[in-house]
Amino acid sequence: MKFKYIILFFCALTSAKSMGQESTGNKIPKRIYTTKKLKNTPVIDGDISDVAWDVVEWSTDFTEKSPDEGTEPTHQTKFKVMYDAKFLYIAIRALDEEPDLIQQRLSRRDGFAGDRVNVIIDSYHDKRTAFVFTTTAAGVKGEEIATGNGDNWDASWNPIWYTNAKVDAKGWTAEMKIPFSQLRFGNAKEQIWGFNVVRNIFRKNERSLWQRIPNDQSGFISEAGELHGLINLVSQKQLEIQPFTVLQYDNYPKEVGNPYRDGSDFKLNAGLDAKIGITNDLTLDLTINPDFGQVEADPGAIALDGFQIFFREQRPFFVENKNIFDFEFANGRDNLFYSRRIGRNPHRSASLQTGEFANEPINSTILGAAKFSGKTQSGWSIGVLESVTANEYAEIHEVEGKTREEIVEPLTNFFIARAQKDFNKRNSFIGGIFTATNRNLDGNFNELHKAAYSGGLDFQHNWHNRDYFLDGNIIMSHVLGSKEAITATQETLRHNFGRVDASHVNIDPTRTSLTGTGGRIEAGKNGGGNWRYNGGFIWRSPELELNDVGFLRQTDEMIQFSNIRYLWQIPTKTYRDIQVRFNQFTTYDFEGNQNKSQIELQGNVNWINNWWTELETGYIPVVYGNAYLRGGPRWRFADEKYIALFFGSDRSKKMSFTLGYVNSTTDESVNNFKRYVFRMNYQPFDAFSMSINTEFEKARNKTQYVAESDFNTTKRYVLGEMDNQTLSTTLRLNYSLNPNFSIQFYGQPFISRGRYSNFNYVNEPTAKSINDRVSMYSSNQISLENDIYSIDENLNSITDYTFEKPDFSFVQLRTNLVARWEYIPGSELFFVWARGGSTNDNPRHSLSRSLKNQITNDKIEDTFLIKATYRFVR
Structure with missing residues (x-):
């Protein structure tokens, strides 16, 4: 019954106020900024009063992108662009009548926290790809490559460029100096590049653009304005050489008799x-x-499906x-x-x-x-x-x-x-x-x-x-x-x-x-x-x-899918925007068997106070698994219904949180699943931030695969009722002395525990009811000794087959403490302390006891690492 009311709720949302949600419907004219060659070189210190900037005019008249697209932003922004033989120079004036409220949040490079501006340069002018340079009000730099016409933003790109920022009585200012060697462009006499400037006022969660892009417009890079006036640019072919040296010391428990585990190792490496x-x-x-x-460890995970x-x-x-x-x-x-x-x-x-x-x-x-x-x-x-x-x-x-x-x-x-x-x-x-x-x-x-x-x-x-x-x-x-x-x-x-x-x-x-x-x-x-x-x-x-050089999880599958969404894109007194989505898909194997059919309804609301809510519900009336019995016959799962609710607070505040709940139930309660999520971000002052992400999952599956055995002339596929609990917590702490020196801590304890009972075997694998799909072992048929289950299925006092006790408790701890110093642009020093290990604990222990055992056990290993790089640039 609850699913009926949820669907009615979303249908009401879809019809409400739809008359007010009109499309802009008009193609927005391209704006053009014409740059000029500089006469004097400005000092990149964030102060735009340098007379060198007087050779070009300001451009302004930004338009709000969100929350209220097409309107005047709360505070306007201005910029100038000029160039010389090797560099592109950009000055930005971000006006703000309340400069004391400007968020100057320090973070590591690519942190993207606080008030910021993004300069988007489509130097290919392919209308799908762009280089993005970001400066925050605290002077933190970030850069991305945008592809897929703005669908994908890759922050892994780390070019050499120069920037700084300052806050003053009118707001804040920024300067950028971007080498042409870090960009890619053709050899035309006059370059014409796609160009846009985006400003984010963090405390208001407000974005404004120099070139307006309506929310109903498909694409982002393709709709940028244009930068003209770049005459006779000479290609600055990039040449960078970056040698590195690594000193590494490993400390671990000594293993008696093992000459390779004597308690410590020292390594020197270079490349x-x-x-x-x-x-x-x-x-x-x-x-x-x-x-x-210095790469961060992979998160903990365990695959029960194989x-x-x-x-x-x-x-x-x-x-x-x-x-x-x-x-x-x-x-x-x-x-x-x-x-x-x-x-x-x-x-x-x-x-x-x-x-x-x-x-x-x-x-x-x-x-x-x-x-x-x-x-x-x-x-x-x-x-x-x-x-x-x-x-x-x-x-x-x-x-x-x-x-x-x-x-x-x-x-x-x-x-x-x-x-x-x-x-x-x-x-x-x-x-x-x-x-x-x-x-x-x-x-x-x-x-x-x-x-x-x-x-x-x-x-x-x-x-x-x-x-x-x-x-x-x-x-x-x-x-x-x-x-x-x-x-x-x-x-x-x-x-x-x-x-x-x-x-x-x-x-x-x-x-x-x-x-x-x-x-x-x-x-x-x-x-x-x-x-x-x-x-x-x-x-x-x-x-x-x-899977030799690609990733493929499963084969023998054909999928038909369809999705439809409705968007409310104009803010009201209640919300900023809403979207409702309906998804459907069906899968078949190449024999023609229908293996799965699923329908799903989703709703997302961004409220006017910057809080947000996500609700999702679905129904899976058909579920079969060809691989579930590991080479055995096709297996039918119970019909499934699920609901997920997530909501969170304003992410622009110093403290924000997310709470989530997922509940999945099946017919006859064969496989029930619950997941609880808590996430919190807190930045008590500009130089320090922390985040925590805790997830707890609890699943009970009456037909979890255990083993395969021979019984007379047939195969027995043994299943059991598994009580599985998984707990993981990821903690991140960041402290930045300045935009170029930061200390980061990453820690993740992870535990997944499974306890088995009520063992059974497959009888009719595609039957609708669990009572027909499996047959339970009686207490006279199954016995346990030395962690081995013995089965006397025909009760003749002779063991027909055995399988190991499948209970498990996998515990892992991963921590990294990294100090990073970019002592000159592109050259870095890393000081790393990594501590962690993994083990199999007693499944009878509680989750908290298993985690405590892992943190305090004598198998924890420490790695101390110093890495130095120096980037030679021509």
Whole structure:
């Protein structure tokens, strides 16, 4: 009944005040700013009274973007632009009648906190890509690359440029000095660039733009104004060389008898990164023996369904310009290029005899990597990446005191080539990608693919002022290897060729290759008026395989989807904006089985006081899993209903919070799930901020997969009732002495505990009722001794099969304390203390006791690291 009232509530929202939500409907004329060459060079100290700025005029008349689009902002903004042979200079005057209320919040680079201005430069003038330079009222710099016409903002880009800011009686001012070597542009006599300036008044959560962009307009970069007057610019080809040195000391518990775990290690490492401008719009990046020691640890996670977990890339070399190489071909994380495959942990562990110890590498060594990337004036976006990882060996200490080496990872070459071409006045593009992974197996590693190739084509077309779109892609993969390797691939959970009741797939042990396809086609409306909608189709064939250098979670799937949204974009006395969304999708396998059908209703409200509310409810009447029984028959899950409610306070205040609640229930209470979320951000003074994110999940599943056993001439798929509780807390503390020196603490305790009871086995896997799907073991059929369950199913006093007690308690602690000093632009010193470890605790313990045990146990490891870089720039 509660779902009925929720739907009626949203229907009422959709009809309320719709007459007042009219589209602007008019194309906004492009504004033009004409710059001039400077006569004197200004000092970049934030003070714009320097006479050097007098050669150009101010431009103003900003228009509010949010909350009340199209109106006069609370305070106006002015700017000037001038240039010389090597630099672009920008002065900004942010007027404010209450300068004492200006938020001068210090943070690390790219913190984007407090009052700020963003200068958006589309120097390619492709109307889809832009360089974004940000200065806050505290003088903190930030920079991003915006792609996809403003859909994606990548803050990993760290160019060398100069800025400063000051607060005065009229508001605050900022100056920027941007080297042309950090931008990409053509060789026309007069450059015409896309250009916009965005101001954010933090305390009011108000954004205003120099070039007005209505909220119903699809696209952001394409709608920017223009910067004229850049005459006879000479290409400043970039040349940067950045060597680094790392000192690392590890301290850990000594392991008796193990010569490789004597309590401490000391390492000295060095490497080199370089950036070379091949042309004025294409760059070659090189790295030799890269170090990623200061990278933040991955968050804690555990996969109960057996599928791979996606972790985001954090290593600087691979993060920068990653948008050029991305080829996300379906929904979610599926991508032909997943850079974390490069330098991954070795595929093998050392084979040890009794009394032997091994020193095993944690990651594959990246001998070197190079990427050639950029975008040309003619609309070509190009990316080529080449990387080689080394043969990796484990050193084994034998009982007699001798040592031997055993290879655990082969020499591997990774190659990725990506290209896109804009046309139709930048309203359309077509592109492609090719990836290749080649391993030097040298008669070893029969379990690995010798080679893996993938390729794809993608396209997009926008029309009617970019309101409507059609886009899609098609991909193909081909992997080669020994019979053992290809058989192992067929048996993986993502392919599941051995499923006993499948007629369209089967394991062929004689095969030495697999070839598969996938893709997506989608069309819809992205702008204009208050309605948005889209729909499409996705497929992944059973033989598709991308995981040598891509990410693919599951195959054998076809998905039909559709979405529709209605937007309220004009503020009232109650709210700033509202949107309501209805989603629907259905999935099938390649045998024609319908595996899932889902409908969902979502509502988002930003209230007039900057608080916000999100409500979501859904119903899943059809749910089957082809892989749930790990090669067993297709399994039917119980019908599911769920609701999620999140709300939060004004994020511009010194303290803000988010509370969230998710509740999912199924028929016959087979699988119930609850999730509680608390997030808080607090900045008591400008130099210090903290955030905490705590999540607690509680799930009870009466049919959690446990094991597979043989019983007479049949298979038994053993399930159990699992009580799973997961608790994680992420704490971040940031203290900034100034924009170039900061101290950051990151800490995350994580625990996931599962206790099993009421074991049962699969009877009729696709029956509607749980009472028909499974049969319970009686107390006479099951017994436990030494953490082994024994089953006497036919009660003849003879054990028919056994399985291990599946209870678990995984506990992990990760902390990082990092001091970062950018002592000159582009050159940094890092001081890092990392502390943490993971263990399996007693599942009978409470969550709090398990966390306490992990924090205080003697297996915690410490790493102390000093990293120094120096960037040589020509």
